[in-house]
């Protein structure tokens with residue numbers, strides 16, 4: 209885990225070297241200053257040479273200035289290093305999430321993903337900056353200070369070491385506790401995020417059921433759980449830092465008393481005693497640092513662990529190594545004995561055979577939950593089949609690159625997603641390089657022209673979050689405009705079940721009819737008009753494909769479709 213963490217330093221190694229070496233020099237100077245004080249008291253002072261004292265002071269001043277400059281570098285560049293690493297990780301994670309397959313998003317809460325990309329990485333930058341640097345300096349200062357202390361007075365130096373086993377115990381104990389506490393804290397804040405995501409995106413449902421209090425109660429529970437976890441972490445942290453404080457002050461007291469006794473006996477000069485006490489402080493500085501790392505390390509590593517967990521999830525739908533680009537498909541789609549399940553236990557589709565010829569419009573009808581949407585989402589490889597194969601123009605879709613396959617399939621879903629931004633940007637999403645003329649043409653083809661012309665800002669109108677300022681019909685037409693821009697040979701329309709008013713429906717119907725011209729079109733149909741105008745109807749039930757044929761053929765057969773038709777449409781025709 210730690211080795212992997214260090215690989216993130218690689219692109220910033222120059223920064224790391226500058227920062228690290230500056231920090232080491234600062235630490236060495238820190239180590240040397242008490243020695244200078246001791247020499248000042250014991251040698252310079254009795255010598256009584258004022259000029260010497262002045263020049264030594266100027267020398268010290270120069271060293272202090274150098275040290276200050278270096279500390280600036282350590283502070284600023286060190287943090288820069290940390291931020292760079294944190295940003296790199298965030299970037300990688302976002303890119304990784306973009307590449308995940310549908311199955312991943314089926315199983316992962318949006319709030320949890322957000323948490324990983326934001327909060328979880330916050331402490332990593334700090335750890336990246338302070339971790340290796342402070343640890344190295346802590347060890348170096350500790351060993352250095354102890355060595356100098358030994359040269360001053362062996363017995364006194366060894367006495368200070370009584371503290372070490374206590375410190376080791378304290379540090380190990382709190383490290384263990386804190387690891388667990390930070391891990392919980394991250395899980396709990398992710399749950400808080402997920403709860404916020406859920407209830408805010410579902411606020412219309414919440415309020416229409418007047419379930420605000422219920423939502424608040426659920427949130428309170430998550431929020432309190434988070435509070436408890438964080439509090440536990442801080443409790444352990446306070447315990448360890450107070451413990452360290454207590455131990456270090458005790459040892460200073462011991463050094464003072466024992467040192468005083470030694471100096472009465474004449475085996476320690478005043479300068480040595482002062483120098484020694486100063487070194488005890490130098491010795492304890494790294495311990496403070498270690499206790500800071502003690503806080504940072506489990507925090508940062510808990511975040512890093514969650515980061516790697518996500519980074520290690522590879523998408524289940526990937527390009528084969530020898531995948532081919534298929535730049536211009538005709539759209540001759542064939543399902544051969546296709547079996548598919550979302551999870552192991554229960555197959556949704558079994559032994560599906562289906563042939564859709566290029567240019568054909570095929571309507572899928574059947575009870576909800578039968579698998580119509582599933583059939584359609586197998587064609588762009590949102591999921592891979594478990595058994596059997598799907599070919600387009602005779603080529604297995606798993607042998608094509610995802611990019612070339614998907615760029616030739618257009619999908620208009622029931623639920624049109626609009627991005628925050630302008631109307632223009634939302635239409636242009638269908639083809640990012642589209643010119644203004646292209647966009648206007650697409651809007652006209654989608655019958656959006658009059659609507660856009662009536663807006664004061666026209667194409668530059670901002671669409672509210674999730675496009676809520678637009679009606680269902682308008683959103684659908686934006687989706688259709690995107691498709692005109694994308695211009696794919698294969699089209700999949702998952703028709704909205706929500707009833708549009710007849711006028712809107714007529715317009716959308718017209719736009720869709722135009723859109724599906726010269727394209728292979730699969731429609732999951734709820735509207736009679738669509739079903740009638742299709743070349744072929746495929747009836748899907750829980751048991752697979754039950755009937756296939758033209759509208760009139762199926763009515764004549766008097767099977768499932770004829771029945772469905774009677775129940776659903778007879779009253780309205």
Ligand code: ADP
Nearest residue numbers: 314550551556575576577578579580581582583
């Ligand atoms: P239809 O479009 O005909 O209404 P679907 O294809 O959406 O039916 O669903 C077929 C079956 O697969 C249903 O039982 C549904 O619960 C299940 N299903 C659909 N989507 C998923 C998914 N993402 N994960 C797990 N099961 C799913």
Ligand code: MG
Nearest residue numbers: 580581582732
């Ligand atoms: Mg469906």
